[in-house]
Amino acid sequence: MIGLIWQGIKDLGLKTLWNSLQYQLRQRRYRTETAIVALEDYRRPGTVIDMSRDGRTVTLQTVSGAYAITVLAPNLFRVRFRPDGDFAPPFSYAITKPDAVWPPCDFTVVTTDAAVMIRTQRLTCRVDRESGRLTFLDPHGNVISEEAEGIAFHPAGPVVCRRRIQPDEHFYGLGERAFGLDLRGRRYETWHTDPQTYQLEQDPIHLCIPVLVGLHSQGQQGYAILFDNTFRGHFDLGATEQDVASFEAEGGEMRYYFIYGPTLASILARYVELTGRTPLPPxxxxxxxxxxxxxxxxxxxxxxxxxxxxxxxxxxxxxxxxxxxxxxxxxxxxxxxxxxxxxxxxxxxxxxxxxxxxxxxxxxxxxxxxxxxxxxxxxxxxxxxxxxxxxxxxxxxxxxxxxxxxxxxxxxxxxxxxxxxxxxxxxxxxxxxxxxxxxxxxxxxxxxxxxxxxxxxxxxxxxxxxxxxxxxxxxxxxxxxxxxxxxxxxxxxxxxxxxxxxxxxxxxxxxxxxxxxxxxxxxxxxxxxxxxxxxxxxxxxxxxxxxxxxxxxxxxxxxxxxxxxxxxxxxxxxxxxxxxxxxxxxxxxxxxxxxxxxxxxxxxxxxxxxxxxxxxxxxxxxxxxxxxxxxxxxxxxxxxxxxxxxxxxxxxxxxxxxxxx
CATH class of the missing domain: 3.20.20.80 (Glycosidases)
Incomplete structure (x- = not known):
């Protein structure tokens, strides 16, 4: 302890070290406890009981809430789920292109006893009527990404989406990570942290970006998910269960954008159209x-x-x-x-x-x-x-x-x-x-x-x-x-x-x-x-x-x-x-x-x-x-x-x- 205090004095100075200690003491007064929620305590959407379409958005009422699935482009869908079914226009710091600016996009909605299918020329979102689980399919009916148990929520605030990992799937993105290129097999936190200089495999560090890129089927299927939620969260890419990837947040709405490639180039082209382009520097x-x-x-x-x-x-x-x-x-x-x-x-x-x-x-x-x-x-x-x-x-x-x-x-x-x-x-x-x-x-x-x-x-x-x-x-x-x-x-x-x-x-x-x-x-x-x-x-x-x-x-x-x-x-x-x-x-x-x-x-x-x-x-x-x-x-x-x-x-x-x- 004496060694830590002496190091603090050398690094910060006595007055600043004292201010830091006071800040830690005050933190007790303002501390909030984050609920630790077991997976079995989450609630799930449940059976789809009604469907309606308004413009580019399809709303699906379920036993426990509602989905709003919006078709922004042939390879870009936005998925929202809310227990209260109240879908006010979404506010986002990440998104720069409003819904109204996207060109019209033709899509069909096909309903069967088993599923509701929202289909463009390049992408299909299939919603299972019994469970409310979502699966994204390419034009040939091949799975791009599918939910395991799917979306879940808890009254205390946390939300999670669990998806199946394909056998040869690799994962990329998530911002600044002190790991190798392929991120599969680990759990990552989305909460910017000053690491005070970082080591290999230290997580999180300075700049987290909630964008996950997936690639599988010998490189034939590429997609990205932007989890548009700014609360502290995690991406578990097979660390807890080898064949399940999940993204979760401690609060806020379950809202994500699904972008289909299949090429990485087409994914990035659509992503920057959605979130903004890199300006030309001097x-x-x-x-x-x-x-x-x-x-x-x-x-x-x-x-x-x-x-x-x-x-x-x-x-x-x-x-x-x-x-x-x-x-x-x-x-x-x-x-x-x-x-x-x-x-x-x-x-x-x-x-x-x-x-x-x-x-x-x-x-x-x-x-x-x-x-x-x-x-x-x-x-x-x-x-x-x-x-x-x-x-x-x-x-x-x-x-x-x-x-x-x-x-x-x-x-x-x-x-x-x-x-x-x-x-x-x-x-x-x-x-x-x-x-x-x-x-x-x-x-x-x-x-x-x-x-x-x-x-x-x-x-x-x-x-x-x-x-x-x-x-x-x-x-x-x-x-x-x-x-x-x-x-x-x-x-x-x-x-x-x-x-x-x-x-x-x-x-x-x-x-x-x-x-x-x-x-x-x-x-x-x-x-x-x-x-x-x-x-x-x-x-x-x-x-x-x-x-x-x-x-x-x-x-x-x-x-x-x-x-x-x-x-x-x-x-x-x-x-x-x-x-x-x-x-x-x-x-x-x-x-x-x-x-x-x-x-x-x-x-x-x-x-x-x-x-x-x-x-x-x-x-x-x-x-x-x-x-x-x-x-x-x-x-x-x-x-x-x-x-x-x-x-x-x-x-x-x-x-x-x-x-x-």
């Missing part, structure tokens, strides 16, 4: 970027720029400023001694061809003399507890208030704050700590009872947690569009949700300087791409730990082919620039960064394809060779765009490897 975002926690003071930043341009002559497009540029870690401020003339510094960097990206966290220091805090209090933008008190929690500045980004007025207020940085020339914004994270034991976040506006619907943090980070970057990007309407906004996020790709790019969070993490980068980026978040990449060299010259160089060589090519490391690590290990690494690193710049036309074409069709820039080989079963679990090589196969060296002292062609 060209400088495709260059090499240099970051660390932190480059300061301004003389250190100027030296870094000179090292790139003159001393070592290594191409670079962007320099990042981490939290030490701020005055006491107060967002939207500059440290008066470390950065006395930020506008002059940024202008000088621009003259040398560098862009500047600064970090901004959601926590606003609870200091009534601080202009952002004053403005937030005056405009009533901060999250509150049920008793009306402001939520206070410790992060980098100490005790902080936190904006409620689920309120439109708060998003507008936040976007306007960006003006102070935009006007002095800041080019990009890096939104961190937005799981949201609070200092404390692993997984500490806002109290469950914290109130949120939820765009006028009102609710608590159990429903808002998973969309908090996405609404933060939404506020940032919408503000940047107002402030610089003629420029493409740049926002990088550590957390997000389904649809975050329409606002921001991501990175794979606080990784380790290890060889197994170098390999892990590939399946993480590939699975994120299969969830629509194609613009992403790792901290090259690893964030936590000390990279060798060989490890950094191997990571940089791989990074040439990732959408985001950024080196980053933490406060305690030695320098981690391309020249930090001398020769031969400097020459090798320079040559591969130059290769990145020669590939810019090719990479930009891949980004254009992504913007148009949802095709990831980094693709698993099964993307192009879906009928080759060997590719369904292959996660140590990948495709970059249409024409490049990348097979990195991922072991120490290796000078060759096996490549699957």
């Amino acid at each position: 060209r400088w975002m495709l260059g090499y970027h240099q970051c660390r926690w932190s480059y300061y003071p301004d003389e250190r930043v100027r030296k870094l720029a000179a090292d790139f341009r003159h001393t070592y002559r290594v191409p670079c497009d962007a320099i990042y400023l981490d939290i030490h540029y701020m005055d006491g870690y107060r967002c939207f401020t500059w440290h008066p001694q470390r950065f006395p003339d930020p506008a002059g510094l940024i202008a000088d960097l621009h003259t040398q061809g560098f862009k500047v990206v600064v970090i901004i966290d959601p926590g606003i220091k609870a200091d009534h003399r601080y202009w952002v805090c004053q403005s937030g209090l005056e405009n009533d933008v901060f999250c509150k507890l049920p008793d009306g008190r402001l939520l206070r929690g410790p992060v980098w500045p100490g005790d902080c208030y936190f904006p409620d980004f689920t309120h439109p007025r708060v998003r507008t207020w936040w976007g306007e704050l960006c003006r102070s940085l935009v006007e002095i020339g800041v080019d990009g914004f890096w939104n961190d700590m937005n799981e949201p994270a609070v200092f404390g034991p692993l997984g500490t976040t806002f109290y469950d009872v914290t109130r949120h506006d939820l765009d006028g619907r009102s609710g608590d943090h159990r429903e808002a947690h998973n969309v908090y980070g996405m609404q933060m970057v939404r506020a940032t990007v919408e503000g940047l569009k107002r402030l610089r309407p003629d420029e493409r906004p740049v926002c990088i996020t550590r957390s997000g949700w389904a649809g975050v790709q329409r606002y921001a790019l991501g990175w794979t969070g606080d990784n380790e300087s290890k060889w197994d993490t170098l390999w892990l980068t590939m399946p993480m980026v590939m699975n994120l791409g299969l969830c629509g978040l194609a613009h992403t990449g790792p901290d090259i060299g690893g964030f936590n730990g000390v990279a060798s010259g060989e490890l950094f160089t191997r990571w940089l060589q791989m990074g040439v082919f990732f959408p985001l090519m950024r080196a980053h490391t933490n406060f305690h690590s030695p320098d981690q620039e391309p020249w930090s290990w001398g020769e031969p690494y400097l020459s090798i690193n320079r040559r591969f960064i130059e290769l990145r710049y020669r590939l810019l036309p090719y990479l930009y074409t891949a980004f254009w394809q992504c913007h148009q069709t949802g095709a990831p820039i980094v693709r698993p080989l099964m993307w192009a060779y879906q009928d080759d079963e060997a590719t369904h679990t292959l996660d140590d090589q990948f495709l970059c765009g249409d024409n490049l196969l990348v097979a990195p060296l991922i072991a120490a002292d290796a000078d060759r490897r096996t490549v699957y062609l």
Whole structure:
């Protein structure tokens, strides 16, 4: 215990550690107990007793509630089940295309004594009359996905859907997962968590996306399910029962979108039509970027720029400023001694061809003399507890208030704050700590009872947690569009949700300087791409730990082919620039960064394809060779765009490897 306290003092400082301990004690007052519900205690829809059709929606009354199955496109159905049968228009942070905007879609409804079948040219949803179970079939009557016991609900709030796993089925997606490409056989949580640097097979971490991609029948059947529910949930992909996959949430509605391929390309095309497309970035975002926690003071930043341009002559497009540029870690401020003339510094960097990206966290220091805090209090933008008190929690500045980004007025207020940085020339914004994270034991976040506006619907943090980070970057990007309407906004996020790709790019969070993490980068980026978040990449060299010259160089060589090519490391690590290990690494690193710049036309074409069709820039080989079963679990090589196969060296002292062609 004494050792833990001493480590806390070293990492956080005595005052912040004390604030963290107080936060944990207050948590007892606001703790909510989550009901543990046995599977046999759930209720099921039961027998179908009536059916009606209104436009593109078929409503099926059952003994225990009702289904509303909506045909949005020939290969896209939305399934809702409610015990009360009250189907108000669905609100969703994930979905960007309203029902009314979808073109008309022809479908038929066929009823028999055994089933109700809703059929388009490409997809059939069969509802068993006796049990209410759903099965999705292709045009030839083959099973794409079928329910086991099916949908179930509990009066205390939890909902679950259990589906049969096909014998040769593989699963992908689910956002940022520290696992191999094929996710089958494990249970995953959907609850954004700051892992304080993650290890292989640690779950959950920064960015969960409730999108599951399934592939079976020797690659002939591909589909995706978007579980449109923001409460804490789980995907069990055969961990509890080998032949059953389930997705569940602790509250909210059972609502999911079923997308049929059968190809991965057609699945992603429909998914981004539903949730939003990756915007084309400015060209400088495709260059090499240099970051660390932190480059300061301004003389250190100027030296870094000179090292790139003159001393070592290594191409670079962007320099990042981490939290030490701020005055006491107060967002939207500059440290008066470390950065006395930020506008002059940024202008000088621009003259040398560098862009500047600064970090901004959601926590606003609870200091009534601080202009952002004053403005937030005056405009009533901060999250509150049920008793009306402001939520206070410790992060980098100490005790902080936190904006409620689920309120439109708060998003507008936040976007306007960006003006102070935009006007002095800041080019990009890096939104961190937005799981949201609070200092404390692993997984500490806002109290469950914290109130949120939820765009006028009102609710608590159990429903808002998973969309908090996405609404933060939404506020940032919408503000940047107002402030610089003629420029493409740049926002990088550590957390997000389904649809975050329409606002921001991501990175794979606080990784380790290890060889197994170098390999892990590939399946993480590939699975994120299969969830629509194609613009992403790792901290090259690893964030936590000390990279060798060989490890950094191997990571940089791989990074040439990732959408985001950024080196980053933490406060305690030695320098981690391309020249930090001398020769031969400097020459090798320079040559591969130059290769990145020669590939810019090719990479930009891949980004254009992504913007148009949802095709990831980094693709698993099964993307192009879906009928080759060997590719369904292959996660140590990948495709970059249409024409490049990348097979990195991922072991120490290796000078060759096996490549699957």
